[in-house]
Amino acid sequence: MAPHATESNVAAVSSRLANEAQSPDQIPPITVLASSRAVVAGRITEATIVISTVPGKITSVFHSVLPASDFPSGTSYVDHSPHILLPGLVDAHVHLNEPGRTEWEGFWTGTRAAAFGGVTTVIDMPLNAIPPTTTVDGLREKVGAARGQCWVDVGFYGGIVPGNVEELKPLVRAGVRGFKGFLIDSGVDEFPAVSSQDVELVLAELADEPTTLMFHAEMIPPIASSVGDNVQHSLPPLQPTGPLTSYQTFLDSRPSSFETYAIAEILSLAHVAPNLPLHIVHLSAVEAIAQLREARTNGVRITAETCFHYLSLAAETIKDGDTRHKCCPPIRTQSNQDGLWDEMTREDDSVIKTVVSDHSPCTPNLKLLPAHLAGATQPSNTDGEDGDFFAAWGGISSVGLGLSILWTEGQERQISIEDVVKWCCTNTAKQVGLDHRKGDIAVGFDGDIAVFDDEATFVVEPSTMLFRNKCSPYENKTLKGVVRETWLRGKKIHTRECGFVEKGQPSEEHIGIVFGVSRGVVQNSADTVIPFRKQLKDEAKARKLAAKAEGSGGKTSKKSKNPRLEKWELTVGIEIHAELNTARKLFSRATTSISDEPNTHVALFDAAFPGAQAQFQKATLLPALRAAIALACQVQKRSSWDRKHYFYQDQPNGYQITQYYEPFARDGSITLYDHDGIDPADGRSITVGIKQIQMEQDTAKTILQPPSTYLLDFNRVSHPLIEIITLPQIHHPATAAACVRKIQSILKAVDAVTTGMELGGLRADVNVSVRERHQTRNPAATHSYSGVTGLGQRTEIKNLSSFKSIEDAIVAERDRQIDVLEAGGAIEGETRGWTIGSTATTRLRGKEGEVDYRYMPDPDLGAVLVGDDLLHHLRDTLPALPDDTAARLVADYGITLKDAKTLISLQGDRVEYLAEVVERTRAELAATAAAVDTTTTNDNNNDNNDNNNSDDLASSPKVGRTAANWILHELGGLYASTSTPFTPQRVPALTLASLLAHLLTGRITGRAAKALLAALFAGDARPVAQIVADEKLALRPTSRAEYVTLARAVMVQNAEMVRQVRDAGAEGRARARGKVMWLVGQMVRGGEEGRVEAGRAREVLEELLLRGDEGGDGSESQ
Structure with missing residues (x-):
């Protein structure tokens, strides 16, 4: 170079x-x-x-x-x-809809339209294609569809939907540029909205990942007046108060409060992943700007984008019925547009960093455009009322027009071309992790160039709209600024005068699928993954890069194929420091505090006043003993206190009181299973020994005041801690993280700790060593720790604060030690540090030996004596451990192990609440067996072969599964959306049981049940049966013949999709599920409001698909 x-x-x-x-x-x-x-x-x-x-x-x-x-x-x-040479634009928000909806758009047409407008990179959104990009398989299918079809570089986002948390990290590894989720109905059945509880799980999963989490930020605040709409975990949009063809009616139905409410919900959860960048897509409401600015001032890593249409179109100019302007969030008033421009042109830091197209096309008939607006080039509408803004598809088509739109609008606002490059090139490239090669004209960057004629004008008409369907609100508008040529990586791909350079299908030279791990990129190959580090350090050794890539997750069996790891064995021991859940401090009567004002809970001993002596608070021993019993330790009848001497600002006494010589518990163990997340190489389970557990006092909290001032909060001094020391019996990074994760869950289950790692109540140090395998005389393996001999020299990595950090730090230190040993060096015993997001540990200090701390018995404290009666009492009253509780929930209620573990991990007595709800639901089902309409089926259950009467339902596992699902997802989502703690009194178990009984017996649909639950949650005190009657929520059954008619109509209208499902055969049925559910969604929408049950519709549809039936008179029995 x-x-x-x-x-x-x-x-x-x-x-x-x-x-x-x-x-x-x-x-x-x-x-x-x-x-x-x-x-x-x-x-x-x-x-x-x-x-x-x-x-x-x-x-x-x-x-x-x-x-x-x-x-x-x-x-x-x-x-x-x-003419002006610009960096190729990076459009970071485009819907290309392939595979599955190529009649809406596709890679060929969408990327040609992009190239026409100087866009050289587009990032494709995860929805509107079938399947959506919510799994690695879905991503692979999308990449396969893109192969040979792209005229510009294309990257992909992943999607977050309920239940796909375990897919997210694999998607990061597979190269997605970020993740997007909806807090409101997305408009397509295969991409449902997520609840606040789902978002919290996603934040925890992605907390340390090199990615960005993005949100369609609309959410309906609690309201009284509403109409039906399939919105998950939220009330429906506002009741229309005017003609449905009036744009003002539509705008009033989606006010700015939808956005501000959703953004407030996102910000309330941001603390779960403070290092994860958050991003609001297509911001339209100027009222949200103050929220975002305040959050950024408070350290929240959040940004926003807006769109070309919000900066160029205004509600006052939109004609009634002109549904080309419909999008969500909606185009707002001129004053709102002015506010967006004002924010973008601030001299200081703007919260709106990027401008994108949000190109979201559809077939013209879905726009329901009236004939006098559609013109001769558009097909007439036959599916609904012309100009109905509520029934029409929401989305603006504009890819490839954005540069000219922005330049046209910016003329009166004195916008410079440098501003345009900042919003549409530099910052968009940074948003998607491509700022090392896209978004600027610089040495080492891709040769992506747009030749821009800033004085020329053109009219938007079919020849200048290269996207598939020529339906756009910009049609017939005159725009200023013409892209004369577009260059992709040094090759001219389009000129305004001559068109595309290659008239046929573009060769592989023109294709560059942006697709790599950890912000990496692969060109012209979707199968090879090149880490970003390799691009920045081409001179690095190939074997080192291979080792890092192989070990980055610590979870796959591929590691066994790595020659380095076949030669070297990793050994890990863990020291866990956990804050005990006690009312008093360990050696003073001061109360414990987590979040009170600094230095308001400090006794004389805590501040090391002369003459103040330690006073052991006996009650602090109880949670420590529960922890020791739960971890199968031998509790010592006698233990003692020792002083560990060192001088540091956070330790006023000059020593820490701990239990070095005689800890209170020894010789425990913990068994980890495959479902706990251990490395596959460890088999189905592994048992890790616990050397000892000791009590000790915490230190003061140090707070940095830049540039060089440190403040001390003595509230934390002498807070009781336990230190859990495992034996060095762990040999894989993933297993080490699983060990800490499970110990944390056990400590929480027995009420031993205040909080977990997520809030700083638990921290871990790891001791890492490597040794050469299969050598009887190994000079590097002469050390012994905790009775385990023949180990390599260990190093200690301090203060790891997340499970991901534990795994990553071990991988990095393992690789560093192997590098040193293979180069002929020796490992030095030392203390090392780790920073989230880094790739290597750093030396902090040489490892102190025992003599450095000058351990000595504390002369002011007597021995701790524990009697058998206390131990018997604690064992008899010990709460159930997570493994036992999970096994019971799976056995008793038929729920999945994943749901069982989630129930256990959540705050509040949700396990007990589930038990009561199930018991009362079964009782109501049994009591009302005679009244159940046996011809109806459960809308919330797709398996219609279950028992078909209330008496059988009462004993069916379906009751437990349904109750768990509603407690976790539906009710849990309502609690999360209001940021309130779970209480069983909010929706009493008897009330929820009555709702579920109505649902399970088919008296109401799942949609009605969600609306009913929202009303109960909001405080409606009427009995469930009365609400059903008063609000006319009862299901009017649909006959089988009606279902067959609906299914056949949908199959005829979507013949190509039906063919794809049938061609997939039995083996491909799982991959075709998204298409099937889309067809089911068309049946639900095509039927009478509230009468078509998704489960029954799917049953009939799949039956017809299997037997190839698309016709007939529909005269079948019910």
Whole structure:
């Protein structure tokens, strides 16, 4: 790669190129673009850009216009003066809809439209394609569909939907550029909205991942007046108060409060993952700006984007019935648009960082556009009322028009071309982790260039709308600014005068699927993954990169194929420090505190006042003993206190009181199973020994006040801790993280600790060593720890605060030690540190030996004596451990192990609540067996072969499964949306049981049940049966013949999708599930409101699909 060229080395560079060109066959494959105006490094300047066309990278940038004669004969050279050379735009929000809905859009048409407008990279959203990008399989299917179809670089987002948390990390590894979720109905059945509880789980899962979490931020605040709409965990949109063809009616139904309420909900959960970047997509409401600015001021990593249409279209100018303007959130008023522009042009930090298209097309008929607006080029609508804003598809088509739209609107607002580049190139590239190669004209970056004529104008009409369906609110508008040429990695792909360079299908040279691990990129291959680190450090050793890539997750059996790991064995021991759940401190009567004002819970001993002595608070021993019993330890009848001497600002006494010589518990163990997340190489289970558990006092909390002032909060001094020390019997990073995770769950289950790692109540240190396998005489394996001999020299990594950090730090330190040993060096015993997001541990200090701490018995404290009667009492009253509780829930209620573990981990008595709800539901089902309509089925259950009367239902596992689902997801989502703690009194068990009985017996649909639960949660005190009667929620059964008619109609209308489902066969049925559910959704929408049950519809549809039936008179029995 050539160095950055300046005026002084022009001759040298030209001479070198000329010398290399000994003959025409040896001319270097370069392209030179020049102009009197170019945006380079964020400012406009003269420039000559040299691009090596083989790798497609910029090799030199000269800040002047050099003549063609300065370059070797035969060099491709174009001076584009006076046009402006811009970095290729990065549109970070596009819906390409392939596979599954290619009649809406596709990679071929969508990327051609992008290239037409100077966009050289698009990032495809996870929904509207079938299947959605919510699994790695779905991503692979989308990448396969893109192969051979793309005219610009394409990247992909992953999606978050209820229940796909375990798919997220694999999707990060597979290369998605971020994740998007909806807090409101997305409009497509296969991409349901997530609840606040789902978001909390996602935040915890992605807390330490190199990714971004994005939200469609609309959520309905609690309201009294509503109409039905399939919105998950939320009340429906506001009741329309005017004609459905009036844009004002539609705008009033989705006010700004939808966005501010959703953003407030997101911000309330941001603490779960403080290091994870959050992003609000298509921000439209100016009222949300103050929320976001305050959050950013408080340290929340959150940004927002807005769209071309919010900056160029206004509600006052939208004609009634012109559904081309419908999108969600809606286009708001002119004053709102002015507010967005004001925010973007702030001199200080704006919360709106990027501008994108949100290109969300559909077939014209779905827009329900009236004939007088559709014109002759659009098909007439036959599916609904013309111009109905509530029935029409919501989305604006504009990919490839954005640069001109923004430039046109910006003329009156004195917007510079540098501003446009910042919003649409630099910041969008940064948002999706491509700012090392996209978004600027710089040495080493991709040769992506847009040649922009800032004075020319054009009319938006079919020939300038290259997306598939020519239905856009910009039709017939005159825009200023024309992209004359588009270059992708040094190759011209489109010119305004001649069209696309290749008239046929683009070759692989034109395709660059942006697809890599940890912000990495792969061009022209969706199968090879190149980590970002390799791009930045090409000189790094290949074996080191392979080891890091192999060990980055610590979870796959691929590690066994790594020659380094076959030669070297990792050994890990863990020290866990957990804050005990006690009312008093360990050695004073001061109360414990987690979040009170600093230095308001400090006794004389805590502050080391002269003459103050430690007073052991006996009650602090009880949670410690519960922890020891739960971890199968031998509790010692006698233990004692020791002083560990060191001098530091957070320890006022100059020593810490601990139990070094005689800890209170020894010789425990914990068994980890495969469902706990251990490495597959450990088999189905592994038992890890616990050497000892000791009590000790915590230190003061140190708070940095930049630049160099440290404040001390003594509230934490002498807070009781236990230190759990495992034996060095762990050999895989994933198993180490699973061990800490399970110990935390056990401590919580027995009420031993205040909080877990998520709030700083539990921290871990790990001791890491490696040794060579299969050698009887191994000079590097002569150490012993905790009775385990033949180990390598260990290092200790301190203060790890998340499970991901534990895993990553062990991988990094393991690889570092192997590097040292293979290079002939020796491992030094030392203490090392770890920073979240880093790739290597760092040396903190040499490891202190025992003599450094000068351990000695504490002369002021007597021995701790524990009697058998106390131990018997604690064992008899010990709460059930998580494994036992999970096994019972699975056995008693038929729920999944995953749901069981989630119930156990949540705050509140949800396990007890579940038991009462199930008991009362079964009682009501048994009592009302005679009244149940046996012809109805459960809308909330897709397996319609279950028992078909209330008496059988009472004993069916379906009761437990349904109750758990509603407690976890439906009721849990309502609690999360209001940020209130769970209490069984909010919706009493008897009330929820009555609701579930109505649902299970088919008296109400799942949709009605959700609305009913929302009313109960909001305080409606009427009995369930009365609400059902008063609000007319009772289900009017649909006959089988009606279901068959609906299914056949949908199958005829979607013949191509039906063919794809049938072609998939039995083996591909799981992959075709998304298509089937989409067809089911069409049946639900096509039927009478509230009468079509999704489960029954799917049953009939799948039956017809299997037997190839798409016709007939529908005269079947019910």
